Amino acid sequence: MKPLSNFVIHRSKLALFGFIALVLFSLIGGLQAFGNLKGGGYNDPGSQSQKVTNILQSDFNQTDPEVVLVVDMGRSVEDPQSATNAELITQKLLATKGVKTVSSYYSTGKPKELKSKDGMAIYMFAKLEDNAKQAEVAQVIADEIGGNHFGATIYVAGWAPITSEINHVIEQDLVRAESVALPLTLLLMIFVFGSVVAAGLPLMIAGLTILGSFFFVWLSSLFTDTSTFSVNLITGMGLGLGVDYALLMVNRFREERHKKDSTVAQAVETTMLTAGRTVFFSGLTVGLVMLALNFFPQYFLKSFAFAGLVSVGLAVAAALIALPALLNLVGDNVNRWPLFKHRPAKETGGWSRLAKFVMKRPVSVLLITLIGLGSLTALGMNVKLGQVDDRILPKDNRVVLATNQIRERFDGREGSPVEIIVNKGSLDVEQLAINLSKDSAIASVQTPAAVYKDGGLLEQLPAQYLENDNYTRIKAVPYVEPRSPEGEALTNRIRSMYPDIMVGGSAAIYTDALAGITNNLPWAALWIILTTVVLLFLFTGSLLLPIKAVVLNFMSLFATMGFLVWVFMNGNLHWLIGDFASTGTIDSSSLVLVAVISFGLSMDYELFLLSRIKEQHDLGLDTTDSVAIGLQKSGRIITTAALVLAASFFAFASSGVSIMKMLGLGIAFAVLLDATVIRALLVPALMRLFGKANWYAPKWMKWVQRKVGLEH
Template sequence: MAGTSRPQSRGTRWAAPNAHTFAAHGQVRAVADLFKPAAGNLAMLSDMNVNIAATPSPPSPPANRRPAGMLARLARLSIRHPVVVLVVALAAALLSGVIGASAGDRMGSGGLTDPHAPSERAQQILADRFDAGEPQLVLLAEADSTVDDPEAVAAGTALTDQIATVEGVAGVDSYWSPGRPSALRSSDGRIGLLLLRMAGDDEAAEATAARVLRHLGADNGPLAVQVTGSAQLDREVDAQAETDLTRAELLTAPLTLLVLVLVFGSAVAATLPLLIGVLSILGTLAALWAITTVTDVSVFSLNLATALGLGLAIDYSLFLITRYREELAAGQAVADAIEAAMRTAGRTILFSAITVALALSALLVFPGYFLRSFAYAGIAVSTLTAAATLLVLPALLALAGPRINALNLRPRLRRRRTPQRPADDRWHRLATAVMRRPVVVTLTTVTVLAALAAPFTQVEFGINDHRVLPKDAPGYQASEKLRTRFDTQETTATAIVLDNPVDDPQLDAYATTVSALPHVTRVDTALGSYSNGQILAPPTPASARFRAADGSTWLSAVTDVEPTSGSGTRLVRQIRDLPAPAPALVTGPAATLVDTRDAIADRLPWALGIVIITTAVLLFALTGSLLIPVQAIVLSTISLTATFGALVYVFQDGNLRNLLGDFTPTGWIDVTAPVLMFCVAYGLAMDYEVFLISRIKEEYDHSGDTTTAIATGLQRTGRLVTAAALLIAIVLAALATSGITYLKVLGGGLTLAVLVDAFIIRALLVPALMRLLGSANWWAPKRLHRLHTRLRIRH
């Protein structure tokens, strides 16, 4: 693993490289120094190259004295044929760039719902049998005076006729159409609505929306037209996500390069992780393009793929390059140094990539393609990043040779060759201070994390609406008018499909019952309109649209509450619980939210089981211990719960908004966000767990003393884990600059999760708990111990 040094014999102890970071002279200062300002962190990073580049570590045995495992053979392939490897990698990158360039154009922004949910089946029946359904596009036509003025009526009628002829528009319900309800007029009488239903799927609806906008033109007489609806909001979200992705890349690349230069102290070494990141991102884009040919993929997966690709490339390259430079500083030849780095750091990288891929694969159990898309992206990016690191990076190192330290910004550091004693290392002192009072450290740290997690007990879940966009977005502004200037939620009405023939008396009784429910303002049916448990208006010619030729029918229940509110979702459940004259399928935004929540809740145990079981098996394979996997799972869960609490405090409750740029608090968190964040953050947490624990295990195998192994393991990995965390936090924080609130949640939450895990969990809780467990850390039943011995992975 990166940053380790292999002793030549059991009687020889080698001093670990010093790391100028977070000094700890006693337990209190050790804990307090973890929260130094960011400037101190960068100063620490700039000093880290003292040890990465110059402090010798004990040389690993020459490659020809060890049996060649898979990683050793890969190293030898890259060493012997570096130019061939790089030419193949360049060709693959160019081909991937050409293929993946159009990946975003083939992706959608939907996919939240289960395609087999009752709400989705109802939507399909409405479209197929009744030529009806939820409008995907809503036009708000605002007049200078009122929409009933003769000039406004003429303009509104002309606009209705014009829009109805646009290719892809399946139907138009307009305030100016004969027999349409007055509810399509705003409470002040100045805005009239046109509700457009589109033919085809979400992608076709977005294309139709673009044609409608072209037909609107700039001159609509006395009417000023604004556009909203799911098709328009999807278009704006797609465009914003693409803009944010470009901006994040422009922000991240130079800042990351600067920090890498501070970490390595060498411009040559600093550029290599970025090259690996480019390779993995291009490969992932091509993989996602290929996946779009067989299934739907969310456009949001591009943002995660870019952030994870660059972040993991930095992590893996940092581990491998650091070990390689240590081997060079210890006097190894270039080929032997690369092979030694591959046997140690390469093994850690392999375990880490498998862990991240398996953690994200848990998202495949969910029915909507939105969450599954992140699984596709995560599996592809972790696999390709590991492949690029283990195949291409050794070839680059072979060509660079000792010149890896070229363009060293602090040449004086190369003259420093004397290893420091472990007691002089700040990470060693931190570990010693923590283990001196492990109970106090554990209780204090858990209390702090519990306080951060407390707001999560008040979490409310919803589905993103127009407020996910910036306030200056056209769709946001139109939707706000729709939400605030109309007495009822006409465009988000709940539809009830009665899937068998129903006679008039049965329909009348059922509509009367539905109209008497709380928050139902009107129920439109084939028999007329109902309100407050009685008939409100007789049928009109437009009422015929509610009944099909086979006698089946549907009802439209207009409410006075937002569909994503608690009242909205309770109303859906009340309607579904009512006795109905035929099988009743309920749809609409509120029903979609209910079905999405239920689908996630049903699949969540399976997803958690996949994540927990697979990571436990991998950690057991790495350590042979039964308790270390349990400890890792518990600590990661505690860390993530604290992160979720912070998200509720910021995004649900609207606190500290200025830190992340302005956004609109909705009073809830998107129902998919915690699930996605859990899988991504859990995979990254296991990345650092693998690196730290594998080093501690190596030291324990050498000394047989758990306390010494913990102190030495943290000494030799602490600086790298925190440096990697800071670097990947920079990449993830770029997501938080997005104009889309969902990406802010994802970026801000993952950044916090990574930093908490590296600076609190790995630096404090892991050494404290391992000290309390002592030799029990390495316990496993005899049968499992024998199994681990037989299955031990050669590297």
């Protein structure tokens, strides 16, 4: 840290303006990032269901339709006028740029599955060009064809319209979130620093972090699929961490300037060696925790790993290069335009009294807080995992209304069939279909020769496209919601009964995605535990404190998961975060995302607190006094930092997309829980009980820590 400190002190203008110039230059690419981002990314690309998708494309030239339309004729679909109107709609669709093929009830031989139960509506499917901007094409279809046209009412659903609507809502949410978070952050900074200039510095660092991050996301989008939701993470983490790290640095600089005989350069140097070291270890810890998302196969999660890593890296770089250089240049002008007098942190006060209160009765405090955290954790014991579908959008969104038509008016989910691939000649296909059609979760089963329902023949078919020299394709239309526990159960039943066949389609895609998460979760958790323990040991030189930190973080995490299940699975707090659809499940990918991000961000406050406690212990104070003074000097900063980070993410809780609500509310809750209950109550209680053991480590480990712990 010393060489970097010398550089920013002696080359302040180069460090500051060079950093700003690089960020501004990066905007050339960064502003193009939005056009390259994609929806989806929840599937496992190496799964059996993906193999089925590949076979359907390569051997049958078949893909799931990107757009599914429900056409309400307003009369019987057997009326000749209905067929005429359907042909007009088909021609209008085919004339839309980006649409490749269109099929419907009429063009496929009038199969019963494509007709509504009341006989008044039909399915129509549109497949889009592979190289088309499918979300944009879906937007055009919804705008120009959806609604009342050609004597019919047309509802537009499917994954392309869902993606289009999500992108549109997120763009609106981003503007709204920033308009809420930025003014609130500025007010908090003014309250903490009492000076407009000092309050503005953290926002400047956050701005540089966010703008620079967009450039790297743009680069990523050129080489790999990148989720559109990563923009929200960049905004939340960029603002939150940028402000947090700058808050820590500016506060320490001002504290050093209040000391006698301390020059500006000396204050910057001390700030770098103390708060700067904390920022470095904090950023490294958060970044490595974010990398745990790379253990999962879904690019939705991998995108967040990259976006989080970039945001953290730039926040650290801005706080350790641009900010100290600026502090060295402005010196005491950082206190200009004061709104009220700033008082440096003392060694006694409300936070130290709280710490001493806790440490006088550590067992009682420990038991009470554990009961509270356990109660929250218990709320999550009945969690049912699902996957995102149209219902992540507002209930009155046109795609949701369209998909509800499918749910309510048709026997099965014809647009989301279970796709079964059988090696040619390996099984009696017709008997297999008969057996499958007996399943209560299946509406009908189609083979190349016939359609079966409830174990009997429903319809004899002419030669179909469901067979080639290598494979036979079977389509089973489910009654159940494909991306749900019921869809998972159906997939697993089929696979267990017939292990030699391959099962794909929406239900299998969801099943494999969930398996991809659960199978890789232990490896991600192991990575998080090992990296966190190693880094905290290098930071503190203690063997026990890193283990304590990891255990407390997991306790906070489990409590947060329970809270999210109570809100989003059980449908609570609508009055606070607005309306959303409670489906009885909670999205598995989003839950993992909240868990990993919350764990990483919570380590921020552990490091903020431990740095001050260790500083006092290194001066010769015992554990009780070290904890009391450490909490006193860091309590206000930790609370403010948590409020800023919580505000940055809670702004997304007003989103019209429910997984963004979950991300915003979940991280905000986790951060506030950690900064209050965990750091202010459990940490002092446990450190009091551990006593001298807090600082124990074998001699050889102490030697390693001195060599690589960046003490200087």
